[in-house]
Amino acid sequence: MIVGYTRVSTLDQNLGSQEDALRAAGADTIFSDKSTGKNTARPGLRRCLEHLRADDVLLVYSTDRLGRSMTDVVNIVTELQERQIQFRSLTEPFDTTTAGGELFFHICAAFAQMNGRIISDRTRAGLAAARDRGRRGGRPTVMTPERIAIARRMRADKETWQTIATTLGVGMSSVRRALADDDDAHEVEDLTPVAQAS
Incomplete structure (x- = not known):
């Protein structure tokens, strides 16, 4: 048929x-x-x-x-x-x-x-070059350090996630993720042992 x-x-x-x-x-x-x-x-x-x-x-x-x-x-x-x-x-x-x-x-x-392999090789090479320059793969974040600081202050003032996102002109999930990542980074810093003077 x-x-x-x-x-x-x-x-x-x-x-x-x-x-x-x-x-x-x-x-x-x-x-x-x-x-x-x-x-x-x-x-x-x-x-x-x-x-x-x-x-x-x-x-x-x-x-x-x-x-x-x-x-x-x-x-x-x-x-x-x-x-x-x-x-x-x-x-x-x-x-x-x-x-x-x-x-x-x-x-x-x-x-x-062959075309698929070329694209895959180029992607791997691009990610490796980005890592060598200290960058991770993926889209750049919209949450700059300045925006994170503003979001943190607004959150401390009991503003809602939606209000913060609207004020910064970004998505609500971006705000939540950025603050969560920032909290994780601060926790790592807090756990770093400080050398005591003898």
Whole structure:
């Protein structure tokens, strides 16, 4: 059985043209998704993958309809192959039912894997360089020492977490986390033994 999957990325696009092309290519059943920048859920794809059985063919108009990156596409197609399901794109040489298409898939998979390793290596190198400069990975904190001092004074004056956050222009969780971290740092300092004069 040939099973089609379609997706449009904005509400003003029409699924009809993709569906017509898939039906003309022999798709018996078609699953579809409409997604926007705010809504990236793909329940249609989930249902499609659950519907597919061994010896079926998943047919798409183009690979960017199936996944948001080549790595995403390769992962999905690899999972399909493990289930004895073939994959074909109408507008690209992706066709695991043929020797040439299978070769093309393996080349793309190798490039996706290499790209993933390059990104991983760069991330590790960047974090190592940041550690060497005395910085931790992740986003910089919005709670500067000055803001922490203000928050501590306001908290001592019995101000609510919401009032403090609004005053400083940051999220309430940022204030709570910063003061908790600051308290932990002070506890460590307090536990440091002080040398006594003999």
